[in-house]
Amino acid sequence: MLIMNKHNVPLMLLLLLVTASCQMDNGSTEIGPAVLKKVDFKHHVDYFNNMEDENxxxxxxxxxxxxxxxNNIPLFESPQKNFEEIYYYRWWTLRKHIKDTPKGYVMTEFLVDRPYADEFNMISSALGHHIxxxxxxxxxxxxxQNxxxxxxxxxxxxxxxxxxxSxxxxxxxxxxxxxxxxxxxxLDLYPDLVREFKDWENDRRLASGLxxxxxxxxxxxxxxxxxxxxxxxxxxINSYMYGNAKALSKMAALKGDVENQKYFMAKADTLKQLIHDNLWNAERLFFETVKETGEFAEAREAIGFTxxxxxLPKDTNPYHAAWDQVTDSEGFLAPFxxxxxxxxxxxxxxxxxxxCEWDGAIWPYATSQTMTGLANVLNDYNQNMVTKADYFKLMNLYVESQYYRxxxxxxxYLDEETGFWLKGDQERSxxxxxxxxxxxxITGLVGLRPSDDNSITINPLLPEGQWDYFCLDNVSYKGNxxxxxxDKNGEKYDKGQGLSILVNGEPVANSSTLGKLTAEL
Structure with a gap:
């Protein structure tokens, strides 16, 4: 006999659904990839393990x-094998930095100990990137735990x-x-994050609010x-504090704390206006550093894309003009x-x-930030300064730079003209x-844009005609x-022609083109 609950769902089935949901909420699920086979990518790891000593x-x-x-990563396949190789290489290297300590797992920046690090060799400069x-x-x-x-x-x-x-x-x-x-x-961390925000205000905020x-x-x-x-x-730092204030406002909204939702949104709105009014150099069409003495530093730097x-920036001219600099060889575009x-x-x-000079050489830290900003521009702004082709070109350069000998x-960091890693022979690097x-x-090239509701939005920044296929599989997203x-011709994966989204192995959306595609979980 089936035991039913008030929704007429068999009790045993309900228990199975709850169990499955709990497994997925904890980041582990038995569903697995729908198209790609994990074993087909093991050869990358075998190569990485054998190409050099384990330091x-x-x-x-x-x-x-x-x-x-x-057990942990989304799978990625593309016809351009250097993209695929570096994708798996970066997961392989990230794993090296996970450290088990008496206080829990932490993530390091360097594998070798640094004298200025905190306990367990922790350094906070790239914590945002780690997350x-x-x-x-x-x-x-x-x-x-980190x-x-x-x-x-x-x-x-x-x-x-x-x-x-910062x-x-x-x-x-x-x-x-x-x-x-x-x-x-x-929300458990929300009070800690509020306290951190106020600590930055106490020792880094000026009377102007910047x-x-x-x-x-x-x-x-x-x-x-x-x-x-x-x-x-x-x-x-001013952009970071804007981003933090906006995030804290959204966390307060999740808590139902209307007062702090408004408080932190007001903080964000104030910073946004101050950044436009004070850090935008109207003559040079760029967000620039302002010196202690009050004048612009008169230097366009990658932090101007932050x-x-x-x-943060308004979706109007003249602010769009800053992005002209990423396609200009006299601006920020170098051979590597x-x-x-x-x-x-x-x-x-x-x-x-x-x-460790930041006076022009290429730092992946800054590349990450600029490319994230560029993806936002291509998704959220109505502009004509940069295109998907520019994004793909810059991603190509980023991939090609991640080789040494x-x-x-x-x-x-590396030389912008030769691609030579400037600390490449130092073990610390x-x-x-x-x-x-x-x-x-994931969020740019393939174009999965995380949302605050149960929708799925895909907007690949791969230009039409570049690749005939790609697949991102086994992506853990909101418990699914x-x-x-x-699949341009529908022949590679046998799941239909064009751009497709599957949830837990079931198709939910399809388009014949590489444009924006949405679905519901």
Missing amino acids: KVQAISNEQSWEWME YESRWLHDRKYIN VQVWFRGNDGKPMKKLRTF SWTADALYNKYLVDNDEAFL FWQFDVQDAMEESISGGRREKNKRPS PWYFN GLTTAECRHPDFRTHGCCS GRPYIGE RYYNHSTFNDLV ILTIIW
């Missing part, structure tokens, strides 16, 4: 790496060096929530515009990617080498965990497994 083992060894990746990239892992314990250690690992208080570097952590955690739907984790920062504590030492002791108003990381300062500037690459490599790449593939397919 340091933390929580997950090379030998364990494939099993970990099988954005790791939000796609099926098992959330790695990034969740964040909890940062904010509560010092006898319930923040780690001593949490605020050594932070967009609240923004990153809200964007993680848009993927994993873990409201309980987000924030100042040393370039080194923006994780960008020896910049053209700044200095290690110069208290400048920088587009970076406002678009948070969709996007520079950290405009190539035409007289002080470009004048600070010497190789002590013919093998996949990610380090600290190998596997540098200071940027995103896979998040750009998504599969996104582009």
